[in-house]
Amino acid sequence: MHDIKYIRENPQEFDQAMARRKVSPVASVLVAADLELRGLTQKMNDLQAERNAASKQIGAAMGKGDKALAEQLKAKVAAMKDDLAAAEIAQKAKAESLDEILMGLPNIMEQEVPDGADESDNREAHRHGEPTKIANAKEHFELGEKLTSSTGPQMDFDLAASLSGARFVVLKKDLARLERALANFMLNLHTEEFGYEEVVPPVLVKEQALLGTGQLPKFEEDLFHADQDFYLTPTAEVTLTNLVRDSIMSEEELPKRFTAWTQCFRSEAGSAGRDTRGMIRQHQFSKVELVSITTPEQSEAEHERMLSCAEEVLKRLDLPFRTMVLCSGDTGFGARKTYDIEVWLPGQDGGKGRYREISSVSNTGDFQARRMKARYRKTGEKQAQFVHTLNGSGLAVGRTLIAVLENYQQADGTIAVPDVLQSYMGGKKIIG
RNA sequence: GGAUAGGUGGCCGAGUGGUCGAAGGCGCUCCCCUGCUAAGGGAGUAGGCGGUUUGUAGCCGUCUCGAGGGUUCGAAUCCCUUCCUGUCCGCCA
Numbered sequence: 001m002h003d004i005k006y007i008r009e010n011p012q013e014f015d016q017a018m019a020r021r022k023v024s025p026v027a028s029v030l031v032a033a034d035l036e037l038r039g040l041t042q043k044m045n046d047l048q049a050e051r052n053a054a055s056k057q058i059g060a061a062m063g064k065g066d067k068a069l070a071e072q073l074k075a076k077v078a079a080m081k082d083d084l085a086a087a088e089i090a091q092k093a094k095a096e097s098l099d100e101i102l103m104g105l106p107n108i109m110e111q112e113v114p115d116g117a118d119e120s121d122n123r124e125a126h127r128h129g130e131p132t133k134i135a136n137a138k139e140h141f142e143l144g145e146k147l148t149s150s151t152g153p154q155m156d157f158d159l160a161a162s163l164s165g166a167r168f169v170v171l172k173k174d175l176a177r178l179e180r181a182l183a184n185f186m187l188n189l190h191t192e193e194f195g196y197e198e199v200v201p202p203v204l205v206k207e208q209a210l211l212g213t214g215q216l217p218k219f220e221e222d223l224f225h226a227d228q229d230f231y232l233t234p235t236a237e238v239t240l241t242n243l244v245r246d247s248i249m250s251e252e253e254l255p256k257r258f259t260a261w262t263q264c265f266r267s268e269a270g271s272a273g274r275d276t277r278g279m280i281r282q283h284q285f286s287k288v289e290l291v292s293i294t295t296p297e298q299s300e301a302e303h304e305r306m307l308s309c310a311e312e313v314l315k316r317l318d319l320p321f322r323t324m325v326l327c328s329g330d331t332g333f334g335a336r337k338t339y340d341i342e343v344w345l346p347g348q349d350g351g352k353g354r355y356r357e358i359s360s361v362s363n364t365g366d367f368q369a370r371r372m373k374a375r376y377r378k379t380g381e382k383q384a385q386f387v388h389t390l391n392g393s394g395l396a397v398g399r400t401l402i403a404v405l406e407n408y409q410q411a412d413g414t415i416a417v418p419d420v421l422q423s424y425m426g427g428k429k430i431i432g
Numbered sequence: 433g434g435a436u437a438g439g440u441g442g443c444c445g446a447g448u449g450g451u452c453g454a455a456g457g458c459g460c461u462c463c464c465c466u467g468c469u470a471a472g473g474g475a476g477u478a479g480g481c482g483g484u485u486u487g488u489a490g491c492c493g494u495c496u497c498g499a500g501g502g503u504u505c506g507a508a509u510c511c512c513u514u515c516c517u518g519u520c521c522g523c524c525a
Contacts (some may be wrong), residue, residue, distance in 0.1 A: 045494045046494090049494070055505050063524035074506095250442095
C-alpha cells in the first residue's frame with residue numbers, strides 16, 4: 001500500500017517506479033481521485049459540523065426548557081439530512097475506489113534492483129562452495145523411491161496421489177524423520193544463535209491477514225480457500241508479520257524477530273506442467289520462516305542479516321549455493337528488494353546439476369506495515385510511524401531435504417547424513 | 433450445538449440518549465519539593481483524515497468506544513446483523 005501523500009508530491013517518480021513493474025502510469029488518476037476525495041470529505045465535514053453545532057444548541061435549548069427554539073432547530077437539521085446522507089455516501093464510495101486501486105499496486109523497488117524481465121536477468125551476488133561433483137547423480141525422487149519402508153518407498157508419490165491427488169507426497173521412516181530433523185536444526189539455529197522468537201501460528205486465517213501482507217486482493221487464485229471464509233496460509237510470513245498488526249510499538253522493542261515451522265499451502269495455479277516430478281513444487285510443504293519487524297533505519301541491515309541467517313543453514317549443512325538479487329521482473333508484489341538463495345542440486349537436468357531456489361528473503365519496507373497498520377513511536381517523538389517488515393525462508397524444508405538427498409547420495413543409493421543432523425537423527429550416519 | 437456475560441484510551445476500569453474522546457486508577461513524560469533512599473505536590477499523556485500554517489508547534493473541523501448497518505435533531509449509551517472473548521452445559525483430539 002502506498003502513501004497517497006507521497007504520490008501526490010512525487011507523481012512522476014511514482015509512475016517511473018511503477019513502470020519498472022510494468023504497471024502503466026496511474027499517478028494522475030490517483031492524484032485526481034485524491035483531490036476529489038478531499039473535496040468530498042471537506043463538504044461532508046462541513047455538513048457534519050453544521051449538524052453537530054445545531055444539535056448542541058438543541059440540547060442547550062432543551063435544558064433551558066425552550067421548546068419552541070428546539071423545534072425550530074430540529075426542523076433546520078432535518079432539512080439538511082438528505083444533503084448530508086448524500087455527501088457521506090459519495091465520500092465513502094470515492095474513498096473505497098481509491099483504496100481499491102492502491103491495494104492493487106505493487107511495492108516500489110529499491111534503485112539497485114536490476115532491471116530485467118524474468119529470472120534469467122537476476123544478478124548473482126555471491127556464491128558459496130563448489131557444485132558437488134557426483135558421477136551419475138540421481139534426482140531426489142529416484143533416490144527417495146528406492147528407500148524402503150513397511151508400506152512401499154519412503155518417498156511415496158503414488159500413495160499421496162491416491163490420498164490427495166497430484167503435487168503431494170508421503171514421506172516415511174527415515175525421510176520423515178529427516179524432514180523433522182531439518183526443521184528442528186533450523187529452528188534451533190535461528191532461536192538459539194540468531195535471536196528469533198519461536199511461534200506456532202494458525203494455518204487457517206481470515207481475509208484480513210492476507211490483505212495485510214499483500215497476498216490479497218490480487219493473488220487469490222494462488223491460495224486455497226477453506227470453508228467459513230478461511231484461507232490456508234501459503235507461508236508463515238502471513239501470520240508472523242500480522243503478529244504486530246494494529247499496534248504501536250516503542251522504538252526500543254525493535255527489531256522484533258519471529259520464526260515458525262509451518263505447513264504451507266499453495267494452489268500452484270498457473271504452474272501446470274512445471275516441476276511435476278518429485279517434490280520441488282507441492283500443494284503442501286513445510287517451511288521454517290523468518291520475519292523481522294524493524295525501524296526504517298534498521299531494515300536494510302536487517303535484510304542482510306536475515307539473508308546470512310538463512311545462508312548459515314546451508315553452510316552448516318555443507319550444501320553449495322549461490323545468492324541472487326532478483327531483477328525487477330522477478331521481484332514479488334510486496335517486495336522492495338529480494339534475495340533468492342539457490343542451492344545446488346546435482347541430480348537435476350539428467351545429472352548435470354542445477355541451482356534451484358530454496359529461500360527467498362525480502363524487505364518490504366513499510367508496504368505491509370501500512371496495510372496492517374503496524375507502527376512504532378520513536379523515543380521522544382509524538383508521531384507514530386510505520387515499521388518496516390522483512391520476511392525470508394530459513395529454509396524451505398522440503399527443498400532442503402531434496403538438496404540433502406542429491407548432494408549426499410552415495411553410489412549405492414544410500415544417503416549420508418550431514419554431520420550437523422546426526423544428533424537429530426538419533427545418531428544415524430547413513431540412510432538406506 | 434444450547435445458555436449466559438462481555439468487547440471502552442498503553443493497561444485496568446466507570447459511563448444506559450445531549451455540555452463525553454470519555455470519570456477514576458496504574459503506567460509513562462516534564463516540572464517542583466525533598467541530605468541519599470523512600471515518599472509527596474503540580475502539569476501533561478489516543479489515533480486517522482482534512483483545513484490553517486514556513487512548520488511532524490499551535491489552532492479549527494471531522495471521524496473512531498470490536499466491525500457493519502439502522503433509529504434520532506443528537507448514540508459509547510437504543511435496535512438489527514456480524515466477528516471475537518469469558519463462563520456453564522453438551523460433544524470432542
